[in-house]
Amino acid sequence: MVPRIWRRIRYRYNVIASYCESCGSYYYPQREICPKCRRRGIVKEVEINDEGTVLSYTVVNGRKIALIEFKNGTRMLAEVCGDIEIGSRVKKAFRRYGEDGEAGIIYYGTKFVPII
Amino acid sequence: MVPRIWRRIRYRYNVIASYCESCGSYYYPQREICPKCRRRGIVKEVEINDEGTVLSYTVVNGRKIALIEFKNGTRMLAEVCGDIEIGSRVKKAFRRYGEDGEAGIIYYGTKFVPII
Amino acid sequence: MKVAIIGVGTTEFGELWDESFRSLFLSAGLSALEDAGISGKEIEAIYIGNMSAGKFVDQEHIAALIADHAGLAEFGIPAIRVENADASGGSAFRQAYMAVASGMHDIVIAAGIEKVSDASDPMEVLSSAIDQEWERFVGANLPAIYAIIARLHMHKFGTKEEDLAMIAVKNHKNAVHNPKAQFRKEISIEDVMSSPYVAEPLKVLDCAPLSDGASAVVLANEEIAKRLCDTPVYVKACTQASDYFSIQNRRDILTFEAVVKASRKAYKISKIEPKDINIAEVHDSFTIAELIAYEDLGFAKKGEGAKLIREGETEIGGRIPVNTSGGLKACGHAVGATGIRQIVDLVIQLRGEAGKRQVNAENALALNIGGSGATAVVSILSR
Amino acid sequence: MKVAIIGVGTTEFGELWDESFRSLFLSAGLSALEDAGISGKEIEAIYIGNMSAGKFVDQEHIAALIADHAGLAEFGIPAIRVENADASGGSAFRQAYMAVASGMHDIVIAAGIEKVSDASDPMEVLSSAIDQEWERFVGANLPAIYAIIARLHMHKFGTKEEDLAMIAVKNHKNAVHNPKAQFRKEISIEDVMSSPYVAEPLKVLDCAPLSDGASAVVLANEEIAKRLCDTPVYVKACTQASDYFSIQNRRDILTFEAVVKASRKAYKISKIEPKDINIAEVHDSFTIAELIAYEDLGFAKKGEGAKLIREGETEIGGRIPVNTSGGLKACGHAVGATGIRQIVDLVIQLRGEAGKRQVNAENALALNIGGSGATAVVSILSR
Numbered sequence: 001m002v003p004r005i006w007r008r009i010r011y012r013y014n015v016i017a018s019y020c021e022s023c024g025s026y027y028y029p030q031r032e033i034c035p036k037c038r039r040r041g042i043v044k045e046v047e048i049n050d051e052g053t054v055l056s057y058t059v060v061n062g063r064k065i066a067l068i069e070f071k072n073g074t075r076m077l078a079e080v081c082g083d084i085e086i087g088s089r090v091k092k093a094f095r096r097y098g099e100d101g102e103a104g105i106i107y108y109g110t111k112f113v114p115i116i
Numbered sequence: 117m118v119p120r121i122w123r124r125i126r127y128r129y130n131v132i133a134s135y136c137e138s139c140g141s142y143y144y145p146q147r148e149i150c151p152k153c154r155r156r157g158i159v160k161e162v163e164i165n166d167e168g169t170v171l172s173y174t175v176v177n178g179r180k181i182a183l184i185e186f187k188n189g190t191r192m193l194a195e196v197c198g199d200i201e202i203g204s205r206v207k208k209a210f211r212r213y214g215e216d217g218e219a220g221i222i223y224y225g226t227k228f229v230p231i232i
Numbered sequence: 233m234k235v236a237i238i239g240v241g242t243t244e245f246g247e248l249w250d251e252s253f254r255s256l257f258l259s260a261g262l263s264a265l266e267d268a269g270i271s272g273k274e275i276e277a278i279y280i281g282n283m284s285a286g287k288f289v290d291q292e293h294i295a296a297l298i299a300d301h302a303g304l305a306e307f308g309i310p311a312i313r314v315e316n317a318d319a320s321g322g323s324a325f326r327q328a329y330m331a332v333a334s335g336m337h338d339i340v341i342a343a344g345i346e347k348v349s350d351a352s353d354p355m356e357v358l359s360s361a362i363d364q365e366w367e368r369f370v371g372a373n374l375p376a377i378y379a380i381i382a383r384l385h386m387h388k389f390g391t392k393e394e395d396l397a398m399i400a401v402k403n404h405k406n407a408v409h410n411p412k413a414q415f416r417k418e419i420s421i422e423d424v425m426s427s428p429y430v431a432e433p434l435k436v437l438d439c440a441p442l443s444d445g446a447s448a449v450v451l452a453n454e455e456i457a458k459r460l461c462d463t464p465v466y467v468k469a470c471t472q473a474s475d476y477f478s479i480q481n482r483r484d485i486l487t488f489e490a491v492v493k494a495s496r497k498a499y500k501i502s503k504i505e506p507k508d509i510n511i512a513e514v515h516d517s518f519t520i521a522e523l524i525a526y527e528d529l530g531f532a533k534k535g536e537g538a539k540l541i542r543e544g545e546t547e548i549g550g551r552i553p554v555n556t557s558g559g560l561k562a563c564g565h566a567v568g569a570t571g572i573r574q575i576v577d578l579v580i581q582l583r584g585e586a587g588k589r590q591v592n593a594e595n596a597l598a599l600n601i602g603g604s605g606a607t608a609v610v611s612i613l614s615r
Numbered sequence: 616m617k618v619a620i621i622g623v624g625t626t627e628f629g630e631l632w633d634e635s636f637r638s639l640f641l642s643a644g645l646s647a648l649e650d651a652g653i654s655g656k657e658i659e660a661i662y663i664g665n666m667s668a669g670k671f672v673d674q675e676h677i678a679a680l681i682a683d684h685a686g687l688a689e690f691g692i693p694a695i696r697v698e699n700a701d702a703s704g705g706s707a708f709r710q711a712y713m714a715v716a717s718g719m720h721d722i723v724i725a726a727g728i729e730k731v732s733d734a735s736d737p738m739e740v741l742s743s744a745i746d747q748e749w750e751r752f753v754g755a756n757l758p759a760i761y762a763i764i765a766r767l768h769m770h771k772f773g774t775k776e777e778d779l780a781m782i783a784v785k786n787h788k789n790a791v792h793n794p795k796a797q798f799r800k801e802i803s804i805e806d807v808m809s810s811p812y813v814a815e816p817l818k819v820l821d822c823a824p825l826s827d828g829a830s831a832v833v834l835a836n837e838e839i840a841k842r843l844c845d846t847p848v849y850v851k852a853c854t855q856a857s858d859y860f861s862i863q864n865r866r867d868i869l870t871f872e873a874v875v876k877a878s879r880k881a882y883k884i885s886k887i888e889p890k891d892i893n894i895a896e897v898h899d900s901f902t903i904a905e906l907i908a909y910e911d912l913g914f915a916k917k918g919e920g921a922k923l924i925r926e927g928e929t930e931i932g933g934r935i936p937v938n939t940s941g942g943l944k945a946c947g948h949a950v951g952a953t954g955i956r957q958i959v960d961l962v963i964q965l966r967g968e969a970g971k972r973q974v975n976a977e978n979a980l981a982l983n984i985g986g987s988g989a990t991a992v993v994s995i996l997s998r
């Protein structure tokens with residue numbers, strides 16, 4: 001079951017992080033409040049468009065799931081399509097993530113591909 | 117989802133109560149331990165075969181669900197097929213209760229019918 | 233150690249399509265912190281009441297999730313989820329109360345949350361609060377259990393369907409002035425009487441809606457409370473009791489033994505008697521539950537609950553106003569949040585901040601019930 | 616107030632097809648009461664750790680249900696379910712401990728229970744302990760998270776798949792003499808290495824099985840304990856901490872911050888240091904979790920966990936025997952019961968009743984983790 005709200009939210013389609021203007025921290029996924037300085041309303045949206053580095057990964061159910069780190073220090077768990085090792089460079093790609101069995105709705109999200 | 121263990125147990129097909137030989141209390145459904153005297157192993161099985169009296173009832177999703185009291189003081193929540201009022205006398209009848217959608221298994225249980 | 237409530241916050245209750253499970257809590261929790269005038273760093277533990285995130289939003293382990301999402305992960309404070317069906321909020325409040333009363337913590341949050349509107353049949357999920365093996369199996373659901381109780385009450389004591397309808401009407405009327413309530417619209421006896429049966433003799437308008445919502449309160453010991461807060465509300469007692477799980481095992485289905493036991497103990501501990509209670513929030517998941525609560529809490533004799541509503545004693549302006557928030561019926565029933573929401577509303581009343589629904593009250597009582605009464609939590613609050 | 620454990624009981628762990636959710640608890644609970652030499656009337660509250668009865672057996676509100684089924688309904692005592700994923704048992708134990716330590720109750724039960732074998736895919740249910748929105752959505756499950764951690768540990772510190780295998784081998788060997796264990800059979804390094812990958816680099820035999828089971832302990836204050844019990848085991852500390860919920864938010868995924876925080880606090884409160892711990896039960900839901908626990912608990916330096924297993928230090932007979940019960944890996948992982956089962960086993964050891972797996976121990980530590988580490992509960996027990 002995929003709660004309805006997940007499917008239609010913008011952050012599934014763009015990789016949006018939060019930036020805390022007070023302490024300079026970045027967060028992915030977005031946060032409404034900065035856990036470092038506990039300030040609200042000073043958290044701005046920033047899109048992550050750059051390449052990432054594979055910190056670690058696994059293969060589960062035939063899919064490669066990696067923990068990817070970006071230049072601003074944020075990290076993201078995502079599927080990678082292609083061969084990777086720890087340290088591999090990857091970039092964003094928009095892909096189908098799955099289907100909601102009950103509702104038959106296909107949902108999409110960000111995946112990554114290696115930079116060759 | 118109906119846990120497997122419910123379907124194959126005998127007490128779904130016979131109305132079995134417990135009798136505490138220590139304090140003379142009856143319990144339905146069965147208990148392994150008597151809540152009144154906290155003794156275990158002194159609880160014996162007794163089948164309830166007599167008529168019952170409707171203490172109260174409701175109609176929900178098109179089914180009549182009643183709280184039925186027996187001579188030994190035990191009470192049972194069960195479906196009744198037929199017209200009843202508070203105080204109506206009812207007797208056991210073996211009926212189909214439903215079907216497990218996933219497994220396609222039909223399960224049965226005790227229902228009641230009015231004594232006319 | 234004396235325990236005070238120094239901050240409260242709640243979301244609106246209702247079908248909150250644009251809110252996620254996580255954002256709901258954030259909103260309630262931050263309001264409570266703001267209300268208490270603290271940043272959050274002071275919080276030493278967080279107790280979350282939630283009935284069924286597993287079934288409603290497919291997520292367990294929600295206490296740590298919520299603590300993180302509320303920006304508390306850096307502190308690593310203990311986050312504990314408490315589940316006792318729709319008494320989860322009350323139970324979480326009690327655990328938080330005990331943590332402060334014992335001196336183990338100085339300042340903690342108790343919150344309740346439920347996101348029901350993502351589930352296809354929320355009442356089906358709520359019905360997992362009753363006995364799946366011996367009640368659900370034979371076709372009963374939660375409304376059915378309360379309906380069986382209601383019919384017997386009517387048969388034995390002459391309570392009428394109209395009496396139950398009056399409770400719904402009163403609670404809708406109260407909700408009109410509650411900005412957080414789901415239904416801010418008056419209804420008539422006829423509206424209730426002509427609504428279809430859910431489980432005879434209970435009708436659609438006898439049943440509380442299942443709602444999304446979150447509520448939070450900040451509890452602190454007396455010393456901190458006095459330092460931080462001009463209008464601390466004291467928790468004089470918070471008690472919990474349980475009963476036979478299935479109604480077929482209860483000697484008298486017209487008495488909620490857990491309510492009787494918890495309230496008698498609360499009265500004893502607080503040295504406050506039923507006659508001293510000036511306002512109450514009680515668990516009207518079904519109108520009959522409020523009526524029987526009048527009796528079990530000692531506001532009326534057994535069998536005479538209907539008299540109270542007929543004579544207007546539980547209306548605003550009556551002897552003991554009940555559910556001035558609108559109750560579960562009209563404010564909404566966000567399941568695991570309800571027990572905390574009741575506390576929030578009583579604190580607002582005791583502080584004198586209730587606006588058009590303000591009641592002059594010294595002592596307040598909250599009754600939160602799990603399922604068909606196997607769990608009851610009673611809290612007594614005083615200015 | 617000093618708190619002692621005066622009775623323990625547990626069911627066998629495993630696929631218990633003939634046991635229902637309710638009967639499981641009864642068996643563990645009555646054993647604990649018998650072991651304590653009390654009838655049950657003395658119990659003032661009951662805390663139940665359970666992760667997901669809602670999803671596993673379609674029943675919520677289980678604390679009151681269990682209290683009833685255990686024959687405690689007449690007393691109406693408070694029954695509270697605590698849920699923190701597979702740290703539910705540890706969290707319930709901590710709430711029970713706090714209730715006694717504070718003087719609020721004299722004698723309480725803490726129990727844990729899970730019935731997983733009625734569900735079609737128990738690991739899927741356990742994976743609701745991780746972030747559904749940001750971890751499950753992208754295809755990760757609980758083994759995947761631990762696998763990602765394991766691969767980085769191997770990359771960074773030179774830990775080998777064989778090191779992880781050695782942990783599984785040790786725990787299976789220990790379980791041979793535990794009559795309650797699910798797998799009482801030794802396995803070899805080759806068995807582990809040749810078992811198929813679940814989530815690379817973790818293999819089937821790196822993962823604990825999901826099991827049915829229930830465990831219970833009776834806690835009492837020191838005075839009562841001395842009166843009732845010849846071999847009380849004291850709870851010197853019981854602490855809980857939380858961490859960022861999803862691994863993507865943790866600065867260092869090779870350190871379980873919640874474990875570090877909870878254990879440091881427990882060491883401080885108990886004045887017992889890592890070097891004084893003679894035996895430990897740690898949360899080896901995956902072999903990598905036990906290895907990292909060595910480091911986070913202070914038994915080894917960060918990155919040097921593998922050394923401990925290579926040198927046999929955590930075997931029976933080693934410097935600090937870990938999981939002499941067989942651990943989650945071989946004793947079985949009955950999810951919400953595990954945290955209590957760990958306490959049961961440590962009490963058996965501290966009393967000197969562990970038979971062939973007996974270790975000479977004065978101080979014992981239990982580590983119970985929720986999901987991928989967002990919750991950790993640490994308990995330190997002493998003779």
Ligand SMILES: [Zn+2]
Pocket residue numbers: 020021022023024025034035036037038039
């Ligand atoms: Zn910041």
Ligand SMILES: [Zn+2]
Pocket residue numbers: 136137138139140141150151152153154155
């Ligand atoms: Zn007896």
